[in-house]
Amino acid sequence: MSDLLSLSHVTKLYRQGGMLSRRHVTAVRDVSLRLGEEPEILSIVGESGSGKSTIAAMILGQTAPTSGILNFRGRPVAVHGKVERRAFMREVQPVLQNPFEAFNPLKKVDRYLFETARNFSPDGIRPSQADIERMADRALVHIGLTLAEVKGRFPHELSGGQLQRTAIARALIPQPRLLVADEPVSMVDASLRMAIVNLFSQLKKELGLSIIYITHDLATAYYISDRIIIMKKGEIVEEGGARAVLDNPQHPYSRALKEAVLSASPDMEPASLV
Numbered sequence: 001m002s003d004l005l006s007l008s009h010v011t012k013l014y015r016q017g018g019m020l021s022r023r024h025v026t027a028v029r030d031v032s033l034r035l036g037e038e039p040e041i042l043s044i045v046g047e048s049g050s051g052k053s054t055i056a057a058m059i060l061g062q063t064a065p066t067s068g069i070l071n072f073r074g075r076p077v078a079v080h081g082k083v084e085r086r087a088f089m090r091e092v093q094p095v096l097q098n099p100f101e102a103f104n105p106l107k108k109v110d111r112y113l114f115e116t117a118r119n120f121s122p123d124g125i126r127p128s129q130a131d132i133e134r135m136a137d138r139a140l141v142h143i144g145l146t147l148a149e150v151k152g153r154f155p156h157e158l159s160g161g162q163l164q165r166t167a168i169a170r171a172l173i174p175q176p177r178l179l180v181a182d183e184p185v186s187m188v189d190a191s192l193r194m195a196i197v198n199l200f201s202q203l204k205k206e207l208g209l210s211i212i213y214i215t216h217d218l219a220t221a222y223y224i225s226d227r228i229i230i231m232k233k234g235e236i237v238e239e240g241g242a243r244a245v246l247d248n249p250q251h252p253y254s255r256a257l258k259e260a261v262l263s264a265s266p267d268m269e270p271a272s273l274v
């Protein structure tokens with residue numbers, strides 16, 4: 001069976017110190033990974049600066065690899081034409097880190113939902129307002145809200161959790177196959193994090209979505225992931241089934257990450273990690 005997504009020996013260098021500088025930082029080094037057609041949640045875990053967001057940006061086609069091959073459904077992600085770009089975005093959607101940045105404070109949140117519905121109607125034909133509202137409502141219901149609850153409201157009139165769930169709903173409107181969620185709960189109150197990431201598991205089951213979940217939070221990654229990749233300084237240092245990797249990490253860096261979580265939460269059972 002063909003891959004949904006494949007990265008083969010992908011490296012990304014960024015120039016540092018201005019246009020004329022010869023200094024580079026290697027944000028991602030020789031990373032290979034694949035997602036099959038079977039829906040799954042793949043977590044990419046690592047400390048700040050380990051290259052997670054750069055991988056997300058490359059998968060989303062926002063920046064091109066310096067070398068290596070990055071394909072979605074067998075075709076290069078880096079497409080430039082507007083039509084191709086929109087076709088790609090229909091299948092691959094981002095969920096951003098900070099919902100308060102994703103939504104302009106002066107714009108009602110329903111306008112974002114309606115714009116997305118207008119741009120990604122299933123048959124490409126301009127939908128009626130009733131169709132647009134139906135699409136928005138259907139996406140919101142998947143994440144436990146309704147259009148009636150968010151309609152006419154500004155971002156500050158919703159809680160952080162509601163706003164992040166609305167951002168996820170927006171990403172669902174095009175009925176994508178893959179979500180790329182870069183630190184989606186880091187700005188959300190700790191008490192709500194688990195509820196939001198549990199939504200990802202539910203969406204995988206209900207909608208057959210695959211999700212790349214980028215985080216430095218081992219606890220949530222442990223509970224929702226099928227597979228985990230641990231990154232350090234731009235390289236994958238360990239990967240495998242989530243339970244196998246986190247119950248019994250092999251690489252010293254993975255062990256240190258786990259220890260750091262356990263020492264921050266000494267009451268937790270090692271087996272439930274985290």
Ligand SMILES: Nc1ncnc2c1ncn2[C@@H]1O[C@H](COP(=O)(O)OP(=O)(O)OP(=O)(O)O)[C@@H](O)[C@H]1O
Nearest residue numbers: 014015025026027047048049050051052053054055
């Ligand atoms: N646009 C850029 N220009 C120059 N250097 C960059 C750029 N983006 C990222 N980097 C560098 O690339 C490396 C990897 O950064 P990246 O943001 O991918 O890591 P990360 O694991 O997502 O970190 P964080 O968890 O803090 O977001 C870092 O050294 C960073 O400073």
